[in-house]
Amino acid sequence: MTKKFFTFIKRGQSKNLIYIVIISIFSGYSFQKTIAANNETNITVGLTCGIIGWNNGKWEELSLNSGHLDAPWYTGKKGGNSWTENENNKASRIWSDKYFEQNSINWVRFAYFSDEVTQPTRTMVRHHRWKNSTSSQFTWTDDNRAQNWAQYIGNCSTENGIPDVGIPNEDIELLAKNIVLEVSNTRENNYKMALNFLPKSLFATGGKAIQAYQNDLVTAVKKKSKNNKKEKVSIWTSIFSGNNSPFDFNTNNFGEYGNWKSDHNGFLIGLTNEVGSNKFISIFGNNGSVKVDFLDQGGGTYKPKGNGFGIVIGKESEKNYSHFLFSNTSFSGKHNRGLIPVGDFAGGSASGNKSITSYVFDLTIGKRKEVNGFLINPEISGTWNQNIDHEWKESGGDPFNLQYNEYKDNFLLTEISIAISKKAKVYEKFILTPTIKAGWIVDWDLNNKPATITNLENSQTITIKPDEQNQQGILIESSIKLGPTKDSESKLEAEVSYGIKLWESNQKFSDWRAAIGVSYFFD
Numbered sequence: 001m002t003k004k005f006f007t008f009i010k011r012g013q014s015k016n017l018i019y020i021v022i023i024s025i026f027s028g029y030s031f032q033k034t035i036a037a038n039n040e041t042n043i044t045v046g047l048t049c050g051i052i053g054w055n056n057g058k059w060e061e062l063s064l065n066s067g068h069l070d071a072p073w074y075t076g077k078k079g080g081n082s083w084t085e086n087e088n089n090k091a092s093r094i095w096s097d098k099y100f101e102q103n104s105i106n107w108v109r110f111a112y113f114s115d116e117v118t119q120p121t122r123t124m125v126r127h128h129r130w131k132n133s134t135s136s137q138f139t140w141t142d143d144n145r146a147q148n149w150a151q152y153i154g155n156c157s158t159e160n161g162i163p164d165v166g167i168p169n170e171d172i173e174l175l176a177k178n179i180v181l182e183v184s185n186t187r188e189n190n191y192k193m194a195l196n197f198l199p200k201s202l203f204a205t206g207g208k209a210i211q212a213y214q215n216d217l218v219t220a221v222k223k224k225s226k227n228n229k230k231e232k233v234s235i236w237t238s239i240f241s242g243n244n245s246p247f248d249f250n251t252n253n254f255g256e257y258g259n260w261k262s263d264h265n266g267f268l269i270g271l272t273n274e275v276g277s278n279k280f281i282s283i284f285g286n287n288g289s290v291k292v293d294f295l296d297q298g299g300g301t302y303k304p305k306g307n308g309f310g311i312v313i314g315k316e317s318e319k320n321y322s323h324f325l326f327s328n329t330s331f332s333g334k335h336n337r338g339l340i341p342v343g344d345f346a347g348g349s350a351s352g353n354k355s356i357t358s359y360v361f362d363l364t365i366g367k368r369k370e371v372n373g374f375l376i377n378p379e380i381s382g383t384w385n386q387n388i389d390h391e392w393k394e395s396g397g398d399p400f401n402l403q404y405n406e407y408k409d410n411f412l413l414t415e416i417s418i419a420i421s422k423k424a425k426v427y428e429k430f431i432l433t434p435t436i437k438a439g440w441i442v443d444w445d446l447n448n449k450p451a452t453i454t455n456l457e458n459s460q461t462i463t464i465k466p467d468e469q470n471q472q473g474i475l476i477e478s479s480i481k482l483g484p485t486k487d488s489e490s491k492l493e494a495e496v497s498y499g500i501k502l503w504e505s506n507q508k509f510s511d512w513r514a515a516i517g518v519s520y521f522f523d
Helices: 013-027 087-103 169-175 187-197 202-225
Strands: 006-009 040-045 048-057 116-119 122-129 137-142 147-154 233-244 250-252 255-257 260-276 279-294 300-316 320-339 348-367 369-371 374-389 402-404 407-421 424-426 430-444 451-455 461-464 471-484 492-503 511-522
Touching: 169 187, 169 461, 202 233, 202 260, 202 279, 202 300, 202 320, 202 348, 202 374, 202 407, 202 451, 202 492, 202 511, 279 320, 300 348
Parallel strands: none
Antiparallel strands: 006 040, 040 048, 048 147, 116 122, 122 137, 233 260, 233 511, 250 255, 260 279, 279 300, 300 320, 320 348, 348 374, 369 374, 374 407, 402 451, 407 430, 424 430, 430 471, 451 461, 471 492, 492 511
């Protein structure tokens, strides 16, 4: 072996006595009195670790489970004299090599689970031979011959620890259970291993990035649904764009975990119709895309595209208005999770197709009042978004591929704002209306449930709880609208807007949104 492995040397006497009892129960064979003090070693391989001990005896007296040691790492296909190592039995070679280094034993044999064959007149068990005529080779032995056998006893913790990534260490070690890589046990390597076992920004791809898209869709729809020319019917279209980033993410001496950024674009087309005195209804369709970039080590992306539809029901007078909006959009796209090279793992990526169903509801209430030629417009709104991440699996990233169970999360953004605008005639037939808007926004913590993931290699499952809290910020937005006068024959109206959200979180960047829209009015 040319790589350096990590070990724990000797545990306390009281703990060792417990191990003696455990081994005795497993084997049903008497141990030498010195085994606890001299022949017990902790060995870790990457984030996989355990305690091994050895005893002297016959296979038929030591084995369990109908002739097989209780050693889940020790698996491999059957073979003969020319049999060579593969990934399934790497753990045996690593452990036996390291055990020999610590105990200076000429023979260390690791029996393979489900790897016993019966020959005429006797049973043969394959084992690992160290420092003998066939050094570092695998061979066979009679089951009734007393020998030194190494045996897995229990789990342990990584020697040098895992740097904090916001996920409990015991959960990370569970995802790593029984997965063997040749990796030196350093904090940096444990950090890389942890990132490979964990999902990338789990609550961004189906949550916050989609929420940002839906919030900007709502803003664009509400702007175009208003029938400012007071005609009965109008058709309209709008293009909107924006971005988002996390409020908080984990940082340590080795890098970041949970940092990401997203950008989105959407296209809207709709129809607004007056249905009664000061009442209207709008229907619309949308097509959009979202791109999420993972900014921690390994990187990766999620690039879904979506289509959907929605409806707005509203009531407006010269002084008051209220709108209710509902929209449904289905997203689907490739999710690519970059994996970090560490030890004998060369790196790569785990990918799969992830689909999301997203709903959004919005209620807006506002007033209008003209003061000295300026229109004062206070407004309050709440936008609720639910995203359903459908179950999906990764591939191509063995042994780190994950399965993601179906998951629902909910978000609520509230806004209290005031807008000031002033109309000015242009060429007698058009009205130019610049507007400035400022508001207080709150992204509320709705106590979303934990998400469940499973490592496909070892079928170990953990839950991850979102780290959320109420977040406050300030919205500043400006727009300019060019529309026809009441007496104009023109049927077109155009509007451009740009806004920025400034948040109290120190780690979060400012969010921006922009939209361009055009309406056509029918007589």
